Amino acid sequence: MDVNIPSALTQVLLIEDVSQVGYARRTAQQFAEQLGFDETDAGRVALVATELASNILKHAAHGELHLRATGNQGVELIAVDRGQGFDLDSCLVDGFSTGGTQGIGMGAISRVAQVFDVYADQRGTAMLARLYPRAAGAKDIRYGVSQHSLHHDPACGDAWHLAIQPGRFSVMVADGLGHGSEAERAARAGEEVFAHDAFLDAGVLFNDLHIGMTGTRGGAVAVAQYDATADSLRFTGVGNIGASLIGPGKSRGLASHPGIVGVQFRKAQPFDYAEVSGQLLILYSDGLQSRWNLADYPGLSHRHPALIAAILHRDFCRGRDDVTVFVIALEAIDG
Numbered sequence: 001m002d003v004n005i006p007s008a009l010t011q012v013l014l015i016e017d018v019s020q021v022g023y024a025r026r027t028a029q030q031f032a033e034q035l036g037f038d039e040t041d042a043g044r045v046a047l048v049a050t051e052l053a054s055n056i057l058k059h060a061a062h063g064e065l066h067l068r069a070t071g072n073q074g075v076e077l078i079a080v081d082r083g084q085g086f087d088l089d090s091c092l093v094d095g096f097s098t099g100g101t102q103g104i105g106m107g108a109i110s111r112v113a114q115v116f117d118v119y120a121d122q123r124g125t126a127m128l129a130r131l132y133p134r135a136a137g138a139k140d141i142r143y144g145v146s147q148h149s150l151h152h153d154p155a156c157g158d159a160w161h162l163a164i165q166p167g168r169f170s171v172m173v174a175d176g177l178g179h180g181s182e183a184e185r186a187a188r189a190g191e192e193v194f195a196h197d198a199f200l201d202a203g204v205l206f207n208d209l210h211i212g213m214t215g216t217r218g219g220a221v222a223v224a225q226y227d228a229t230a231d232s233l234r235f236t237g238v239g240n241i242g243a244s245l246i247g248p249g250k251s252r253g254l255a256s257h258p259g260i261v262g263v264q265f266r267k268a269q270p271f272d273y274a275e276v277s278g279q280l281l282i283l284y285s286d287g288l289q290s291r292w293n294l295a296d297y298p299g300l301s302h303r304h305p306a307l308i309a310a311i312l313h314r315d316f317c318r319g320r321d322d323v324t325v326f327v328i329a330l331e332a333i334d335g
Contacts (some may be wrong), residue, residue: 003141003164004198005071007191009156010147015053015079016062022064024053029136031067031326032075032131041133044112045075047130051109053080059083059125066310071162072141074114074132078310082124088317100178117304119311121231121297126310143328144306146313150179150287150322157183158285158324159191163198164333167228170198173241174286176219177260179322186216186262199225202236206261206268213262221261222283224254227333231277236270245273246280247300252292280305284311287323289316305329 013024015330028049032042056063060083068076110116113129132138149156157176160245172194175188193212237256259265294301312325
């Protein structure tokens with residue numbers, strides 16, 4: 001089954017007061033209904049949003065609830081905070097509470113959501129729940145993305161796109177020069193070209209991207225094409241989109257060429273990487289600092305990619321540009 005997941009901003013709901021819990025519940029429920037969830041399934045989303053937001057207030061006093069569509073019929077919610085963390089195993093036991101409540105929140109989330117994962121340390125907590133309509137039978141895609149515009153501008157100069165076919169996927173991240181509506185126009189022009197034929201030979205694809213982005217500000221673009229059968233990854237980049245492969249006990253950066261797609265660049269030479277199955281691919285725009293190291297977060301590389309994207313955004317966002325963090329596990333995807 002072919003799946004195309006288009007670029008979309010992460011919706012951020014501030015959780016700083018008990019009154020915002022109800023708003024988060026209503027927003028999440030309406031979002032699920034817009035995606036086609038029936039009343040019962042949308043009610044499950046509302047319950048999880050309530051518990052996640054309440055847990056932020058209990059354990060950290062304030063934080064954020066991130067909301068987005070998974071692109072394959074699901075709703076993703078991530079509670080992100082900078083609290084002191086907690087003992088996950090204890091908190092999953094019904095009746096345990098650090099906040100003087102009945103202590104049913106995390107246990108309820110883990111039962112109601114089809115996907116549940118948590119990472120907590122002294123820097124804070126990120127708690128993930130993904131829910132799908134019960135009748136859909138959708139399988140989780142182990143990828144995650146955290147995309148945010150500068151100062152919550154409706155226009156975002158970053159764009160990404162994930163195309164999935166049996167046994168392979170292709171992903172693009174683009175960063176239009178600057179920020180605002182003109183940067184968005186450049187990045188979206190690149191996404192439109194990419195979405196038309198995401199598995200095209202990289203050299204031809206970048207020529208098409210260059211033509212499609214001509215007349216805009218242009219921007220940086222990176223494309224990664226993974227073939228599970230061949231166990232190989234082909235990476236092609238022009239400009240300053242960061243890229244890393246994270247494997248057991250090792251991390252390596254992926255090289256891009258200088259230039260601006262849509263304006264001027266000399267070449268878009270692909271680089272091939274073999275025996276990459278089981279590793280993580282991380283792509284990020286320059287709104288994210290490059291000094292992060294997953295080794296500083298013991299066990300995080302084994303958590304869901306959506307948690308990794310959210311935590312990297314929380315801890316390394318520069319705060320002066322649009323930012324996109326895209327993380328995906330290199331494995332066969334059914335879609």
